[in-house]
Amino acid sequence: MNFDLDVAIIGGGPGGSTCGGLLRKYAPELTVGIFEREAFPRDHVGESVLPPVSSILQELGCWDEVEAADFPIKIGATYRWGNSDKLWDFEFMPVEQYREEQRPRGWTQQARQLAFQVDRARYDHILLDHARRLGCAVEQPGRVRRVETDGDRIEALVLEDGRRIRARWYVDASGAAAIARKALGVGVDCPTRLQNVAFWDYWENAEWASRYPGGATRVLVLSIGSGWIWFIPLGPTRTSIGFVCPKSLYRESAKSPEEIYLWALQQEPFITELTASASREGKVEATRDWSFVSDRTAGPNWFLVGEAAGFADPILAAGLTLTQGSAREAAYSILALAKGEHEADWLQQNYDDNQRTRIRQHIRFADFWYSANGKFTDLETYTSEIARDAGLSLDPKRAFQWLGTGGFTHDTLGQAGIGALDLAGTRQVASRFLGTQARWELSRVNQLTLKLDGAKVVEIPAYKDGTIRRIKTYRRGDRRLPLTGLFATVITALQRGPDLVGHILPEFQRQAAGGEAGGKMQSHLVLHHLLQALELMLNDGWVKGRRDPKRPGIDLNTPIEGQIIHTNVELNERLAAQEPV
Ligand SMILES: Cc1cc2nc3c(=O)[nH]c(=O)nc-3n(C[C@H](O)[C@H](O)[C@H](O)COP(=O)(O)OP(=O)(O)OC[C@H]3O[C@@H](n4cnc5c(N)ncnc54)[C@H](O)[C@@H]3O)c2cc1C
Incomplete structure (x- = not known):
C-alpha cells in the first residue's frame, strides 16, 4: 500500500x-x-502550567525558545478554597529557597522544579x-x-x-x-458529577497579587461559593481572569456570559482591587468544561x-x-x-x-477538591462512591481519607504522587480541607509484610530517551505496583524483615545514604519519598500492617501549616486591612 x-x-x-x-x-x-x-x-x-511540562520542553529541545519568550515563572498558586476564607499557598518549591535567576534561564535545577504561565x-x-x-x-x-x-x-x-x-x-x-x-x-465516559462552564476575558495592567524577583508569581484560585475565579498573569501587562461555575447555576441565572462574568468578579473584592487600574479586552469567551475520558x-x-x-x-x-x-x-x-x-x-x-488511568485519577482529584469546597452536600457518601468505582469498599469516612491521601496517586512511574504534588503534598491538601492534621497509616502499625495475593506480574513500558523499556509490575484490578524506582527499594526493604524500626527504616537509611534509590535526590528527600511510597503501598493494600505492642513504632503527622502548603500571611493581612470596620 x-x-x-x-x-x-x-x-x-x-x-x-x-x-x-x-x-x-x-x-x-x-x-x-x-x-x-x-x-x-x-x-x-x-494557560497555567505544572512543572512536569518543563522536562518535556527540554526533551523536545525547545526549552530555550520557550524561556526566551519571557513568560512569567509560576512558583505555585494561592487559593481561597476549603473550609476557611483565609488565603493559602501551594508552592512547587519552598519559597524561602527560591533564588532569582537571570532570564533567559538555562535548564537549571530550580527551573526543573518550577513552571510557566x-x-x-x-x-x-x-x-x-x-x-x-x-x-x-x-x-x-x-x-x-x-x-x-x-x-x-x-x-x-x-x-x-x-x-x-x-x-x-x-x-x-x-x-x-x-x-x-x-x-x-x-464513546466517552463522564465519571463525575461535575458539569461546569467557564467564562473568561483578558485584562491589561492588572496588579499581580504576588511578585518575586526574576518575573515569578503565583496564580490565584478564589472560591466565591457559587463557583471560582482564576487570575493568571500571562506577561508584564496581560492577565487572564476567568470564572467557573456549575452549568445549572448559569442556566438558572438567566444571565448572558458577559453578565455572569462581571457579576462573579464583583463578588470578589480582591479581584476588584487588583483590576482597579486595569482595562478589559471586552470579549468574554465561554466554554463547557466537563470532565470526561474516552x-x-x-x-x-x-x-x-x-x-x-x-x-x-x-x-x-x-x-x-x-x-x-x-x-x-x-x-x-x-x-x-x-x-x-x-x-x-x-x-x-x-x-x-x-x-485513561491518569485522566480518571485527575478527575477524582478534582472531585475531591470540589467536595472539600462544599459543592456536594453529601460529600462523604459521594467519596464512598468514588472509592467503589476504584474497586474498594470503604465506609464514607475512610473513603474521604483514602481519596485525600493516595486514592489518585500513581501518576508517574515509580513515584507516589499526582501532577506537581507528591503523596505528602496531597495529604497536606487533605489536612487543610479537613481542618485537622492527617495522621499517617504508618503511625498505626509497626509490622509490615507484602501482600501480593491475587496480583499478577505484568510488563509495562518505561519511556525514556526515545525508546521503550519493559518494566515488571504487580497488577491487581486497576492498581499497579511497578518494580522500579522507589517502589522497588521499598520491596527490597520489606524483604529484609517485617519490623518497621528494626528492618525497614535502617534499609531505607542505607539506600538513601548510598544514593542507590532516587537518583540525584538529596538523601533526606529520598528517605521522605521512600516513606511516602511505603505509605501508599499500605493505603493501596500492597502491604499489610499490624501493631506489635512490644516493638517501637514511628509517629508521622502532616501539619496543616507546612513548607510547601501554608497560609499566606501577607495577603491575608492586606485583605483584612481593607475590610470595613
Ligand atoms: C476553561 C478551561 C481552563 C483551562 N485551564 C487550564 C490550565 O490552567 N492549565 C492547563 O494546563 N490546561 C488548562 N486547560 C486545558 C487545556 O486548554 C487543554 O488541556 C489543552 O489545550 C489541550 O491541548 P490539545 O493540543 O489537546 O488541544 P488544543 O490546544 O485545543 O489544540 C487542538 C488544535 O486542533 C485544531 N483542530 C481542531 N479541529 C481540527 C480539524 N478538523 N482539522 C485541523 N485542525 C483542527 C485546533 O485548531 C487546535 O489548534 C483548560 C481548559 C479549559 C476548557
Missing part, C-alpha cells in the same frame, strides 16, 4: 506539536505531517514552529474535513481542498473537536492525545501536563511500532491504560 506520510497528526496545538516534534527528533527518517485548521498565533484557554497564542506558536524546524510538514491553515474509517482503522484524512492523505499511523490531537475519535465512534485512546493505526482523549476539570491546571505527557507517550509508541520493537497490542494497550 502507498502512503503519503508515516504519521498524520490532526491539530497543531501542544498535543500535536509535542508528538510530531518528538517523532522527528528521535526518527528523522519518518515523514510526519501536522494539519492545523487555524492560522497561528491564535488565542486559546488553558503561558500566553497560549505565543506558546502554541513556538511549539508548532519548533516541530516544523524538526522537520514536520505543517499544513496551516489545513483543516481536516473528514476522517475516513474502515471498521476500527483510519483509512485517510480528507482535507478542505478534497485531498486524501493516507498514513501508516494517525494521531488525533484536535482537542475538543476530537474529529477522528468521533469518526471512529469511540472509552479507548488507541487502536490498530491510531492514537488519541490531549483533550481528544479526555479532560479533567481545570481546577488542577493539569490539562497541558496530561496533553503533552500523552503526546510524548504516543510518539514513543509510534517510534517503537516503526522500528518493529515490542508487540503492537502491548504498546496500544499500555498507552490506553496509562492515559
Whole structure:
C-alpha cells in the first residue's frame, strides 16, 4: 500500500506539536505531517502550567525558545478554597529557597522544579514552529474535513481542498473537536458529577497579587461559593481572569456570559482591587468544561492525545501536563511500532491504560477538591462512591481519607504522587480541607509484610530517551505496583524483615545514604519519598500492617501549616486591612 506520510497528526496545538516534534527528533527518517485548521498565533484557554511540562520542553529541545519568550515563572498558586476564607499557598518549591535567576534561564535545577504561565497564542506558536524546524510538514491553515474509517482503522484524512492523505499511523490531537475519535465512534465516559462552564476575558495592567524577583508569581484560585475565579498573569501587562461555575447555576441565572462574568468578579473584592487600574479586552469567551475520558485512546493505526482523549476539570491546571505527557507517550509508541520493537497490542494497550488511568485519577482529584469546597452536600457518601468505582469498599469516612491521601496517586512511574504534588503534598491538601492534621497509616502499625495475593506480574513500558523499556509490575484490578524506582527499594526493604524500626527504616537509611534509590535526590528527600511510597503501598493494600505492642513504632503527622502548603500571611493581612470596620 502507498502512503503519503508515516504519521498524520490532526491539530497543531501542544498535543500535536509535542508528538510530531518528538517523532522527528528521535526518527528523522519518518515523514510526519501536522494539519492545523487555524492560522497561528491564535488565542486559546488553558494557560497555567505544572512543572512536569518543563522536562518535556527540554526533551523536545525547545526549552530555550520557550524561556526566551519571557513568560512569567509560576512558583505555585494561592487559593481561597476549603473550609476557611483565609488565603493559602501551594508552592512547587519552598519559597524561602527560591533564588532569582537571570532570564533567559538555562535548564537549571530550580527551573526543573518550577513552571510557566503561558500566553497560549505565543506558546502554541513556538511549539508548532519548533516541530516544523524538526522537520514536520505543517499544513496551516489545513483543516481536516473528514476522517475516513474502515471498521476500527483510519483509512485517510480528507482535507478542505478534497485531498486524501493516507498514513501508516494517525494521531488525533484536535482537542475538543476530537474529529477522528468521533469518526471512529469511540464513546466517552463522564465519571463525575461535575458539569461546569467557564467564562473568561483578558485584562491589561492588572496588579499581580504576588511578585518575586526574576518575573515569578503565583496564580490565584478564589472560591466565591457559587463557583471560582482564576487570575493568571500571562506577561508584564496581560492577565487572564476567568470564572467557573456549575452549568445549572448559569442556566438558572438567566444571565448572558458577559453578565455572569462581571457579576462573579464583583463578588470578589480582591479581584476588584487588583483590576482597579486595569482595562478589559471586552470579549468574554465561554466554554463547557466537563470532565470526561474516552472509552479507548488507541487502536490498530491510531492514537488519541490531549483533550481528544479526555479532560479533567481545570481546577488542577493539569490539562497541558496530561496533553503533552500523552503526546510524548504516543510518539514513543509510534517510534517503537516503526522500528518493529515490542508487540503492537502491548504498546496500544499500555498507552490506553496509562492515559485513561491518569485522566480518571485527575478527575477524582478534582472531585475531591470540589467536595472539600462544599459543592456536594453529601460529600462523604459521594467519596464512598468514588472509592467503589476504584474497586474498594470503604465506609464514607475512610473513603474521604483514602481519596485525600493516595486514592489518585500513581501518576508517574515509580513515584507516589499526582501532577506537581507528591503523596505528602496531597495529604497536606487533605489536612487543610479537613481542618485537622492527617495522621499517617504508618503511625498505626509497626509490622509490615507484602501482600501480593491475587496480583499478577505484568510488563509495562518505561519511556525514556526515545525508546521503550519493559518494566515488571504487580497488577491487581486497576492498581499497579511497578518494580522500579522507589517502589522497588521499598520491596527490597520489606524483604529484609517485617519490623518497621528494626528492618525497614535502617534499609531505607542505607539506600538513601548510598544514593542507590532516587537518583540525584538529596538523601533526606529520598528517605521522605521512600516513606511516602511505603505509605501508599499500605493505603493501596500492597502491604499489610499490624501493631506489635512490644516493638517501637514511628509517629508521622502532616501539619496543616507546612513548607510547601501554608497560609499566606501577607495577603491575608492586606485583605483584612481593607475590610470595613
Ligand atoms: C476553561 C478551561 C481552563 C483551562 N485551564 C487550564 C490550565 O490552567 N492549565 C492547563 O494546563 N490546561 C488548562 N486547560 C486545558 C487545556 O486548554 C487543554 O488541556 C489543552 O489545550 C489541550 O491541548 P490539545 O493540543 O489537546 O488541544 P488544543 O490546544 O485545543 O489544540 C487542538 C488544535 O486542533 C485544531 N483542530 C481542531 N479541529 C481540527 C480539524 N478538523 N482539522 C485541523 N485542525 C483542527 C485546533 O485548531 C487546535 O489548534 C483548560 C481548559 C479549559 C476548557
